[in-house]
Amino acid sequence: MHTENRIVIRAPLERIFNTVADLSNWPRVLPHYRWVRLLEQTPTRNVVIMAARRKWIPVRWTAEQTVDRERHEIHFRHLKAFTKGMHVVWTFTPTSDAVEVCIRHELQPTIPLIGRFIAETIIAGFFISYIANQTLTHFKHYFERQDGT
Numbered sequence: 001m002h003t004e005n006r007i008v009i010r011a012p013l014e015r016i017f018n019t020v021a022d023l024s025n026w027p028r029v030l031p032h033y034r035w036v037r038l039l040e041q042t043p044t045r046n047v048v049i050m051a052a053r054r055k056w057i058p059v060r061w062t063a064e065q066t067v068d069r070e071r072h073e074i075h076f077r078h079l080k081a082f083t084k085g086m087h088v089v090w091t092f093t094p095t096s097d098a099v100e101v102c103i104r105h106e107l108q109p110t111i112p113l114i115g116r117f118i119a120e121t122i123i124a125g126f127f128i129s130y131i132a133n134q135t136l137t138h139f140k141h142y143f144e145r146q147d148g149t
Contacts, residue, residue, distance in 0.1 A: 001105070001106070001107045001108075002104070002105070002106055003104070003105045003128050003129055003132070004102060004103070004104050004105075005102070005103045005129065005132040005133055005136055006100060006101065006102045006103075006136070007100070007101055007136040007137065007139075007140050008095065008098045008099070008100050008101075008140075009098060009099050009101055009139065009140045009143050009144065010097065010098040010099075010143075010144055011098075011099065011143035011144060011146070012099075013072065013092060013094050013099050015143070016092060016099050016101065016139070016143055017069075017072050017074075017092050019139075019142075019143075020074060020090065020092075020101075020139065021067045021069075021074055023036045023038075023046065023048055023050070023065065024036065024038075026050070029138060029139065029142045030052075030134070030135055030138045030139070031138065032052050032053050032054075032131065032134045032135075032138070033050070033051070033052045033053075033135075034051040034052060034053060034058065034060075035050075035051050036048055036049070036050050036051070037049045037050075037051075039062070044066060045064055045065065045066045046064070046065045047062070047063070047064050047065075047079070048062070048063060048065060049061070049062050050062075050063060052131055054130050054131055055130075059131070061078055061080070061081065061083055062078070062079045062080045062081075063076040063077060063078050063079060063088075064076065064077045064079060072091070072092040072093075073089060073090065073091055073092075074089070074090040075087070075088070075089055075090075076088040076089075078107075083107060085107065085108060086105060086106065086107040087105075087106045087107075088103065088104065088105050088106075089103070089104045090102070090103050091104075101136060101139070103132045103135070103136065105128050105132070
C-alpha cells in the first residue's frame with residue numbers, strides 16, 4: 001500500500017520544517033489532533049502515541065519519529081496494531097517562492113489478500129489519506145495566516 005499527499009505552503013522552509021518536526025505543536029495547530037504523548041526521547045529519535053480524529057471517529061497509533069535535519073525529512077515507523085511496520089516520510093522541497101510538503105505512507109500488509117484489501121480500502125483510503133490531507137491543509141493555513149499570504 002502506498003499513499004502520497006502533497007501541498008504547497010508559502011512560508012520559509014526552516015520555519016515549516018522546525019514546526020512540523022516538533023510534535024508538541026501538532027495538537028495546538030491541528031484541530032483534528034487530540035493529543036501527542038511522548039513515551040521515549042533521545043537526541044535522534046522519539047517514540048510517541050498520537051491521537052487524531054477522522055471526522056467523529058477517534059484513531060491513535062504508536063510511532064517512532066526520526067528527524068533528518070540535513071535532508072529536511074521526517075520519518076515515522078509505526079510500531080503497533082493495524083499499521084505496524086508502516087513507514088511514513090515527510091519531505092520538504094523548496095520551490096521558487098514556496099515549499100512543497102509531501103507525506104508518503106508505505107505499508108506491506110501481513111495477511112495476503114484480505115490484508116491488502118483492508119490496507120488499501122479502509123486504512124489508506126478511509127483513514128490515512130483523509131487525516132494526511134487534513135494535516136497538510138491545517139499546516140498550510142497556519143503558516144500562511146502567520147505570513148499574511
